[in-house]
Amino acid sequence: MPLIGENLGYYYQKERWIFKDIHLSVAPGEVLGLSGYSGCGKTTLSRILAGYIKPRNGRVTVGGGELKRNAFRPVQLIYQHPEKAINPKWRMEDVLTESYTPSQDILDAFEIRDEWLKRWPLELSGGQLQRFCIVRALNPAAKYIIADEMTTMLDAITQAKIWNAFLRICRSRNIGVIVVSHEAALLNRICDNLYKVGRD
Amino acid sequence: MSDALLQVEHLSIGFSQYFKGTKKRVIHPISDLNVEIREGEIVAVVGSSGSGKSLLAHAVLGILPGNAVCGGNIAYRGEPLTEERKARLRGREISFIPQSVNYLDPLMRVGKQVRIGLGADAPSVQQALFQRYGLKASDGRLFPYELSGGMLRRVLFATSVREGVRLVIADEPTPGIHPEALAEILKQLKQLASEGAGVMLITHDLMSALEIADRVAVIEEGRTVEISEAAAFEGAGRQLRTEFTRRLWRALPDNDFDLELQGKEEVRIAADRRKSGLLLSKGALDF
Ligand SMILES: Nc1ncnc2c1ncn2[C@@H]1O[C@H](COP(=O)(O)OP(=O)(O)OP(=O)(O)O)[C@@H](O)[C@H]1O
Ligand SMILES: Nc1ncnc2c1ncn2[C@@H]1O[C@H](COP(=O)(O)OP(=O)(O)OP(=O)(O)O)[C@@H](O)[C@H]1O
Numbered sequence: 001m002p003l004i005g006e007n008l009g010y011y012y013q014k015e016r017w018i019f020k021d022i023h024l025s026v027a028p029g030e031v032l033g034l035s036g037y038s039g040c041g042k043t044t045l046s047r048i049l050a051g052y053i054k055p056r057n058g059r060v061t062v063g064g065g066e067l068k069r070n071a072f073r074p075v076q077l078i079y080q081h082p083e084k085a086i087n088p089k090w091r092m093e094d095v096l097t098e099s100y101t102p103s104q105d106i107l108d109a110f111e112i113r114d115e116w117l118k119r120w121p122l123e124l125s126g127g128q129l130q131r132f133c134i135v136r137a138l139n140p141a142a143k144y145i146i147a148d149e150m151t152t153m154l155d156a157i158t159q160a161k162i163w164n165a166f167l168r169i170c171r172s173r174n175i176g177v178i179v180v181s182h183e184a185a186l187l188n189r190i191c192d193n194l195y196k197v198g199r200d
Numbered sequence: 201m202s203d204a205l206l207q208v209e210h211l212s213i214g215f216s217q218y219f220k221g222t223k224k225r226v227i228h229p230i231s232d233l234n235v236e237i238r239e240g241e242i243v244a245v246v247g248s249s250g251s252g253k254s255l256l257a258h259a260v261l262g263i264l265p266g267n268a269v270c271g272g273n274i275a276y277r278g279e280p281l282t283e284e285r286k287a288r289l290r291g292r293e294i295s296f297i298p299q300s301v302n303y304l305d306p307l308m309r310v311g312k313q314v315r316i317g318l319g320a321d322a323p324s325v326q327q328a329l330f331q332r333y334g335l336k337a338s339d340g341r342l343f344p345y346e347l348s349g350g351m352l353r354r355v356l357f358a359t360s361v362r363e364g365v366r367l368v369i370a371d372e373p374t375p376g377i378h379p380e381a382l383a384e385i386l387k388q389l390k391q392l393a394s395e396g397a398g399v400m401l402i403t404h405d406l407m408s409a410l411e412i413a414d415r416v417a418v419i420e421e422g423r424t425v426e427i428s429e430a431a432a433f434e435g436a437g438r439q440l441r442t443e444f445t446r447r448l449w450r451a452l453p454d455n456d457f458d459l460e461l462q463g464k465e466e467v468r469i470a471a472d473r474r475k476s477g478l479l480l481s482k483g484a485l486d487f
């Protein structure tokens with residue numbers, strides 16, 4: 001049951017299209033890379049594919065059915081800025097267990113330490129916060145995950161560890177992945193296919 | 201050093217936390233940070249996630265949370281940097297580019313945020329800054345939530361470019377921006393340094409940092425483990441002093457791809473990485 005975006009178009013201000021006529025599809029277990037210049041609409045497209053906003057044109061389907069609002073999202077989105085994706089008034093344990101209770105194996109894979117769970121979001125580093133967002137997206141019911149600039153502010157060693165753990169889990173569960181990144185080296189390394197948004 | 205602009209010596213940072221209601225404990229994520237930045241010098245600060253880079257920046261700026269307890273010494277232009285002095289200098293002589301995009305005021309148009317503190321010709325300076333970093337004039341009328349991730353970074357950077365800045369503390373100023381804007385930001389930092397300012401460039405992007413940095417400080421778990429000349433980052437990294445720094449250097453995509461082609465097994469990973477699943481075995485991405 002592939003994730004398919006057909007004929008997608010979007011604008012924020014009437015008739016000022018950010019993009020039009022986007023067709024893309026991702027199969028279970030596939031890794032698709034999305035690239036394009038800053039401001040071309042990658043995050044907007046990601047939010048459409050995850051069902052957070054409705055496209056002005058076209059439609060998004062998973063296994064033939066349209067995404068339902070107010071239901072569990074089979075397409076999970078890991079947001080570009082973790083500090084904006086986490087409720088600052090929740091302790092990390094509540095952030096983590098909001099949608100499911102992750103196994104110790106998963107916490108270990110992302111090197112999430114017990115002592116962090118009692119902390120507030122502001123008491124963690126940027127990269128530590130992002131790891132919580134990744135684990136949160138790895139809900140057992142997730143069919144697709146969109147990683148929007150998931151590791152752009154991390155050093156190369158941490159980046160490698162995180163991608164290693166993340167892709168291993170996605171492959172084992174046959175989750176389809178969309179990787180949004182401006183780093184060509186990373187995309188070439190981990191993606192099966194690439195899609196370029198916008199003009200050159 | 202007489203021309204040291206900023207000297208951080210044996211900085212330690214602890215946080216007191218309450219648990220089970222009333223019991224108090226102190227955790228010490230930062231135990232021994234040492235950095236010196238001279239006038240006109242760019243020092244890159246690198247290290248893995250959670251090693252203490254942002255806390256170092258926050259300590260110098262005086263914006264640590266209230267439950268933080270600091271030890272060690274911080275001097276600026278030869279005199280101790282007290283909390284009052286930090287508050288006086290922050291945003292004036294000492295400018296800050298934060299890692300978190302939440303530092304922008306969510307209710308103020310971004311053009312206005314860049315114009316703050318620019319003086320009489322603020323509108324024209326703001327226009328020029330926007331143009332330099334590839335932002336449209338009309339973007340100035342947008343609120344932060346209406347900007348893309350890379351546009352936010354560029355706006356954050358533009359807010360830090362001010363007359364009279366002597367020390368720039370940039371915490372991850374460049375993630376997620378395109379090469380042209382990245383080049384402009386590096387050029388701007390270099391320019392500030394050539395005018396005599398000191399720059400602390402905290403970044404994961406070692407390759408870009410090396411283009412402009414004089415020295416590199418490496419932080420591991422709250423300690424400065426190495427401070428080396430930028431020139432030491434070359435070849436296999438033999439001039440680097442610690443194994444950690446060598447790993448950080450070799451893990452860069454540009455280097456890693458060379459490494460991959462050396463051993464036999466590595467070649468197999470490179471060739472088959474998409475289909476074989478080898479990528480996913482432990483160590484394959486672990487350079
Ligand atoms: N909520 C919004 N209201 C109005 N305009 C918006 C909004 N969100 C984004 N935009 C505009 O839409 C365009 C595309 O933004 P988007 O965040 O999708 O880009 P992006 O490709 O993810 O860029 P980056 O690589 O910098 O993150 C930008 O011009 C941005 O200013
Ligand atoms: N307010 C706080 N209370 C307790 N611990 C904290 C607090 N703020 C940060 N820490 C801890 O201090 C350590 C250093 O954090 P810091 O934000 O400086 O890391 P960093 O090097 O900037 O990492 P990143 O590259 O992920 O941004 C981390 O382990 C973090 O969990």
Ligand SMILES: [Mg+2]
Nearest residue numbers: 043080348349
């Ligand atoms: Mg984006």
Ligand SMILES: [Mg+2]
Nearest residue numbers: 125126254299
């Ligand atoms: Mg940080």
